[in-house]
Amino acid sequence: MPRSARSETLRDSLGLGxxxxxxxxxxxxxxxxxxxxxxxxxxxxxxxFTGASQFALIGVIGAGGSALAAIGSxxxxxxxxxxxxxxxxxxxxxxxxxxxxxxxxxxxxTTALAISAPDRVLARLAFLVGGGSIFLLWNVTTxxxxxxxxxxxxxxxxxLDAIVPAAFLALLWPRLRRPFPEAAVQRRVALGGxxxxxxxxxxxxxxxxxxxxxxxxxxxxxxxxAAAEEPA
Amino acid sequence: MSSGVLWTVVLVGSVGCYLLKLVGLSVPAAWVxxxxxxxIVDFVPAALLAALVVVQAVTSxxxxxxxxxxxxxxxxxxxxxxxxxxxxxxxxxxxTGALVHVVWG
Numbered sequence: 192m193p194r195s196a197r198s199e200t201l202r203d204s205l206g207l208g209x210x211x212x213x214x215x216x217x218x219x220x221x222x223x224x225x226x227x228x229x230x231x232x233x234x235x236x237x238x239x240f241t242g243a244s245q246f247a248l249i250g251v252i253g254a255g256g257s258a259l260a261a262i263g264s265x266x267x268x269x270x271x272x273x274x275x276x277x278x279x280x281x282x283x284x285x286x287x288x289x290x291x292x293x294x295x296x297x298x299x300x301t302t303a304l305a306i307s308a309p310d311r312v313l314a315r316l317a318f319l320v321g322g323g324s325i326f327l328l329w330n331v332t333t334x335x336x337x338x339x340x341x342x343x344x345x346x347x348x349x350x351l352d353a354i355v356p357a358a359f360l361a362l363l364w365p366r367l368r369r370p371f372p373e374a375a376v377q378r379r380v381a382l383g384g385x386x387x388x389x390x391x392x393x394x395x396x397x398x399x400x401x402x403x404x405x406x407x408x409x410x411x412x413x414x415x416x417a418a419a420e421e422p423a
Numbered sequence: 424m425s426s427g428v429l430w431t432v433v434l435v436g437s438v439g440c441y442l443l444k445l446v447g448l449s450v451p452a453a454w455v456x457x458x459x460x461x462x463i464v465d466f467v468p469a470a471l472l473a474a475l476v477v478v479q480a481v482t483s484x485x486x487x488x489x490x491x492x493x494x495x496x497x498x499x500x501x502x503x504x505x506x507x508x509x510x511x512x513x514x515x516x517x518x519t520g521a522l523v524h525v526v527w528g
Contacts, residue, residue, distance in 0.1 A: 210508070210509070210510075213510050214509055214510065214513075217510075217513045226424065226429070227429060227433070228426065228429075231426075231429055231430060231433050234430075234433050234434070234437070235433055235436075235437060238433075238434070238437035238438075238441070239433075239436060239437040239440045239441075240440075241440050241444075243468065243472065244436070244440050246475070247471065247472075247475060248432065248433075248436050250475045250478070250479055252424065252429070252432070253479070254478050254479065254482065254484075255484055258424070258428055258431065258432045261432050261436065262432055262435055262436045262439065264471060264475075265436040265439070265440060266436070266439045266440065266443065267467055267471055268467070268468060268471055268472075269439065269440040269443040269444070270443060270463075270464050270467060271464060271467075271468060272440070272443050272444040272447060273443045273444065273446050273447040273455055273464070274447060274455060274456075274461065274464050275444075275447060276444055276445070276446065276447015276448040276449075277447045277448075277450075277452045277455045277456060279447075279448070280447070280448055280452070285448065290445070290448050290449065291445065293448060294441065294444040294445040294447075294448050295441060295444065297444040297447060297448065345524075346521040346524050346525055347521065349491060349520045349521050349523070349524030350517035350518065350520045350521035350524075351517065351520075352491075352492055352520055353491055353492050353494075353495030353496075353516050353517055353519060353520020353521070353523075354495075354513050354516050354517045354520065355479045356475075356476050356477075356479035356480035356492055356495070356496050356499075356516075357495055357496055357498075357499035357512055357513055357515075357516030357517075358513060358516075359472050359475040359476045359479060360476050360496060360499050360500060360503065360512075361499065361503060361509050361512050361513070362468075362472055363468075363469065363472035363473055363476060364503045366468060366469050366472075367469070372465070373465075376466070377466065377469045378469075380466045380469040380470050380473075381469040381470065381472070381473035382473065383470065383473075384469065384470030384471060384472075384473040384474045385473040385474060385476065385477045387470075387474065388473075388474035388475075388477050388478050389477050389478075389481070389482075389487075392478065392482045392485060392486075392487070393485045393486070393487075394485075397482075397484055397485070400474065400478060401471060401474045401475055401478055404470045404471055404473070404474030405467055405470050405471060406470075407466075407469075407470040407473075407474075408462075408463055408466045408467055408470050411462060411465070411466040413462070414458035414459060414461065414462045
């Protein structure tokens with residue numbers, strides 16, 4: 192029983208690592224299309240290593256946005272990982288220097304793997320194997336995508352321009368559907384964010400409309416009270 | 424944007440994102456798990472990603488531009504609704520964008 196739970200955890204972690212790692216090629220290609228050098232794209236996958244923030248940064252750069260707007264959008268999307276760290280701390284309990292290396296792999300996928308593992312030992316295994324395989328593949332495929340895109344031209348550029356919005360939609364999509372918590376509210380906020388960005392586009396410096404779209408978070412309303420506090 | 428500025432953006436953004444991860448592993452949980460903080464963190468990605476979708480799909484600088492990107496986005500949405508894998512969604516969108524480019528120039 193523990194043996195099969197262990198192999199199941201290993202299989203899930205490696206499988207997710209392979210699947211997610213392949214998206215790196217799309218990132219590498221899109222980064223070069225946005226004007227980064229292949230080495231800058233690779234530095235981002237190596238050092239930033241959080242997909243949504245990486246795509247946001249190059250998205251703003253590609254739209255002609257300022258340096259501050261690009262960094263700001265990456266950081267705003269990176270706040271998720273702070274919350275993930277809080278959830279992972281009791282499971283992984285990294286001590287001393289391990290805290291600094293563990294932090295680098297705190298992303299959507301490793302958090303999901305660790306939290307869904309049946310116990311703490313397997314949670315650590317899932318985090319290590321998932322994090323390791325995603326990190327390795329994400330970086331290799333970023334290089335392939337970046338240097339591949341740099342060698343292309345013409346219709347390939349049009350293909351890349353079309354891939355970037357589709358990539359953002361694919362990142363957004365799971366949040367808008369059940370079983371994601373409060374999917375209907377997420378849809379309202381997403382629609383609000385899209386409208387704010389579109390309306391501001393003619394008037395603000397490019398990229399700033401993306402940052403300004405966070406005001407749509409207000410559409411989510413106040414925090415829900417714990418059910419125990421208010422018996423119906 | 425010059426190469427030097429781009430490198431600065433890449434490195435500052437990376438350090439910032441790393442520190443956001445490290446903070447979660449380093450501060451008391453109660454500091455982060457405030458109801459309002461959690462509310463905002465839960466919904467920021469939806470607002471920002473949706474904004475990035477429309478900015479990337481239908482704008483160019485200050486202008487609204489309708490071209491193959493929007494057609495590709497529609498194809499991507501259909502593929503996602505049919506639960507296609509991420510990589511298939513991107514390939515379909517890319518092929519659509521290239522096709523529209525070739526057909527309409």
